[in-house]
Amino acid sequence: MNALSPQTGPAISVDGLVVKIGTRTIINGLSFDLQRQEILGLIGPSGSGKSVTMRALVGLIPHDGGAVTVMGRDYAQLNRRQRVETQRNWGVLFQQGALFSSLTVKENIEFQMREHLHLSSKLRSDIAMIKLDLVGLPAAAANSYPAELSGGMIKRAALARALALDPQILFLDEPTAGLDPIGAGKFDELIVTLRDTLGLTVLMVTHDLDSLAMACDRIVALANGKLLKAGTLSEMLESDQPWLQEYFHGPRARNIGS
Amino acid sequence: MVALGRTATFQAPLRFASFVHQFEQIVLRAIPIVALISLVVGAIITQQTILQLRQFGVTIFVVDLAAILMFREIGVLLAAIMVAGRSGSAITAEIGAMRIREEFDALQVMGVDPHQALMLPRVAALVVGMPLLAFVGSMSGLAGAAVVAKFYGDIPFDIFTDRLRGAMTVTSVVVGLIKAPFMGFLVGLLASIEGMKVAGSSESLGQRTTSSVVKSIFVVIVADGLFAIFFAAIGL
Ligand SMILES: Nc1ncnc2c1ncn2[C@@H]1O[C@H](COP(=O)(O)OP(=O)(O)OP(=O)(O)O)[C@@H](O)[C@H]1O
Ligand SMILES: [Mg+2]
Numbered sequence: 001m002n003a004l005s006p007q008t009g010p011a012i013s014v015d016g017l018v019v020k021i022g023t024r025t026i027i028n029g030l031s032f033d034l035q036r037q038e039i040l041g042l043i044g045p046s047g048s049g050k051s052v053t054m055r056a057l058v059g060l061i062p063h064d065g066g067a068v069t070v071m072g073r074d075y076a077q078l079n080r081r082q083r084v085e086t087q088r089n090w091g092v093l094f095q096q097g098a099l100f101s102s103l104t105v106k107e108n109i110e111f112q113m114r115e116h117l118h119l120s121s122k123l124r125s126d127i128a129m130i131k132l133d134l135v136g137l138p139a140a141a142a143n144s145y146p147a148e149l150s151g152g153m154i155k156r157a158a159l160a161r162a163l164a165l166d167p168q169i170l171f172l173d174e175p176t177a178g179l180d181p182i183g184a185g186k187f188d189e190l191i192v193t194l195r196d197t198l199g200l201t202v203l204m205v206t207h208d209l210d211s212l213a214m215a216c217d218r219i220v221a222l223a224n225g226k227l228l229k230a231g232t233l234s235e236m237l238e239s240d241q242p243w244l245q246e247y248f249h250g251p252r253a254r255n256i257g258s
Numbered sequence: 259m260v261a262l263g264r265t266a267t268f269q270a271p272l273r274f275a276s277f278v279h280q281f282e283q284i285v286l287r288a289i290p291i292v293a294l295i296s297l298v299v300g301a302i303i304t305q306q307t308i309l310q311l312r313q314f315g316v317t318i319f320v321v322d323l324a325a326i327l328m329f330r331e332i333g334v335l336l337a338a339i340m341v342a343g344r345s346g347s348a349i350t351a352e353i354g355a356m357r358i359r360e361e362f363d364a365l366q367v368m369g370v371d372p373h374q375a376l377m378l379p380r381v382a383a384l385v386v387g388m389p390l391l392a393f394v395g396s397m398s399g400l401a402g403a404a405v406v407a408k409f410y411g412d413i414p415f416d417i418f419t420d421r422l423r424g425a426m427t428v429t430s431v432v433v434g435l436i437k438a439p440f441m442g443f444l445v446g447l448l449a450s451i452e453g454m455k456v457a458g459s460s461e462s463l464g465q466r467t468t469s470s471v472v473k474s475i476f477v478v479i480v481a482d483g484l485f486a487i488f489f490a491a492i493g494l
Contacts, residue, residue, distance in 0.1 A: 058367045084369040092367045098360035112368050 009072055011036045011169055011201040012057065018065030019049075019056045019225075026052045028225040029066065034169075039195055039202040041212045044222030045243065050205045051095075053222065054171055057203070058092050059083065071168075088116060090169040091162030095177065097154040099146040105132070105157045106142040112164045131160040136190060152183040156190075163194070170194075172204040176211050184208060188215040209253055221247075276379040284345040284380065285387030289394055291344065292337045296395040299336060300328060300402030308411040317411050321418055322425040324403035329430040333396025334388075335482050338441035341384065341391060342474035346449035349380050350470035353453025354463040362454075373454070381446035388442030389435050396434060429494055437485050444481060445474045 010033040019027035026049045034040050042050050055061045057068060059075075068075045070086055078086060099108050109128040113119055119127075132142055135156040146154055155175060162170060175191070176184035188211050194200055206212060212219060212233060219236050221228040221244060229239055237248050247253070307320045353376055356362050365372040400422075407413040413421075452470035456463050 055363070060363050060366060087367060087369045090367075092364070094360040094364060096359060098364040100361055100364070101355075101359065115368065115370055 010034055010069075011071060012203070013069040014057070014066070015069070016066035017053070017056065017063060017068060019052055019061055020064045021052070021061070025064075026225050027056065030222070030225065030227055031066075032220045032227060032230050034201060034203055035218075036201050037195060037199050038217040039191065039204060039215050041216035041219045042203060042205045042222065043207070043212065043219060043247070044228065048222045049225045050222055051173060054173055054203065054205055058090065058171055059087065084116075088112075088165050089167055090171060091159075091165070091167040093155070093158050093162050093170070093172045093175055095173040097146070097158035099154060099158055099161065101146050104143050104145055105137075105149070105160075108146070108157065109161045109164050111161070116165065127164070128160075131163050132157075134163065134194070135160045136186075151178050152180075152187070155179065155187060159190075163198075166198070168199075168201060170200050170202045172202065172206075174205055174207065176206065176208045181210070185210065185214070191215050209248075273375060273379050276375070277382055280379045280383040281387055284341070284349070284383050285391060288337075288341055288344055288391060292340050292391050292395045293398040295340060296328075296333060296336050296398040297402040299332060300324065300399030301406045302402075303327065303332070303399075304403040304406040305410055308407070312411075318413060318417075318421060320403070320407055320411060321413070321421040324400060324407075325422055325426040326430050328396045328399035328403065329426070329434045331434070331482070332399050333394075334392035334434045334437050334441065335478070336399075337388065337391040337395040337438070338445065338478040338482075339475055341388065341442070342445045342449075342478055343471050345384070346445050346474045347467050347471050349446065349449035350453040350456075350467045351463065353377075353450055354456030354466055357454065357456045358458070358460065358463060373450075377446075377450040377454075380450055381443060384442035384446035385439045386442075388445075389438040392434055392438040392441075396431075433485075433489055433494055437482065440485075441478050441481060444477050448474045448477060 012034040014033070015031050017027055017030045018025065030049075030053065032040075042053065044050050052061065056063055063076065071089065073082075073086070075083075075086065099105070100111065103111065106125070106128045109131050110124045113124045113127065129139060129142065132139065137153060137156050137160065141149065141153060141157065146157070149157060159175075170191075172191070176187050179187060191202060191204070192215050195202055204211065204216065206216075216233065218230065218232055220230045221236070223243060229236065229241060229244060231239075236244055239245070304320055304324055307323055308317055311317050311319055353362075356376070362372050362376075365375055404415060404418050407418055408415060449470045452466045452473070456466045
């Protein structure tokens, strides 16, 4: 299944990434590794460049410097076809789901199969229903349009779509934002379960301290487009960096990790 | 542009299903309004013309005028302006909303070129559909003219059609129909580009939609003028 080699080393390695929007430098020499089969949380104050980092990694914003290595291949060196091939190895969950509003949930999940694979419509439909089940949506949701779904269901449907081509890397932008605490907790559980069963590698942008505690193996903190600190939750908790102190020991942090 | 090129050279699919859907939305559903407007405008122009021609006792020439005017100018121009207002704004709003909801980005990360997937079916639908709309507009304009000619100018239908047979040349029909695909192309392109420029807020969506309509109508009229100069130069 894996068209990309080799099987060792980090799934994604970011080295000195620079991203400019217009003349403003948003990301300025960011480096971190995303290890295989880990769930990495990306945190940082608002405007620190988390979303921009994610968008740059999935190829939506051009890089102005540094190197991004995906499964051992330098992304900048790839030609158009190889990029499309690489893209098929990741799924992206956008903050608002970004389901195609003119298509039903099932058609949304089938979209990529229709684009990139030559499958019979029966097989496509079967796979779509399996994905739907995988993310915990009832089969009845298959024929609804995105506008008819609740926020939590949209997130799940969008996750099912991101999983359509069995990606190895999953990018999530604030997956639990806007969900109630129970829904958010279940979503975190789902991500962990998927990682355990499918061997996914997950990069998750989040503000949700519970997600960090429950789902993430490691955390990367950004500030002003640079790496502030990378490490496990307990390493973050021990840090005496002022922003991390406030973030993890502030009034909203309660007793995570303790 | 690159997307157009890639499809034209068969490197990428045209997305036939999407084309059919857009053709229905953009072209077929515009037929009633184009027909109605052209009918009314055709009637008004004819009434004014008869008023003037009557002084010289050559009311019958209104048929010649209607034949040339409807097919050469009014049909295609009104159709293009209506489409710019009705379908151009819809295209901009639809693509713009997709931008805001990140559907645009979703297409891209799924390895689908959004320009190719969104812009092309719409532009193609307009290029193919505009001659149809122009023809519908011309015929309705002519119908409006015939009705006014009968009741206001006392020209019976059979004399109107008789005269029409002599007055209508292949040239005027062809001139009108040649312009139509270009107008469709311009409206589709401008509307899509405006939609893709939408960024962030719904305020920007509103601005772009307005700008799309204003620009398309302006460009369509300017293009019509350029065509007139061009056809005059080559003597059509
Ligand atoms: N399309 C854009 N055009 C111009 N500037 C942008 C654009 N997108 C992001 N920026 C700027 O880049 C900086 C980082 O934005 P980004 O969206 O990555 O922040 P973030 O860390 O995701 O914040 P939040 O937690 O609020 O989502 C901000 O200062 C923002 O103004
Ligand atoms: Mg963000």
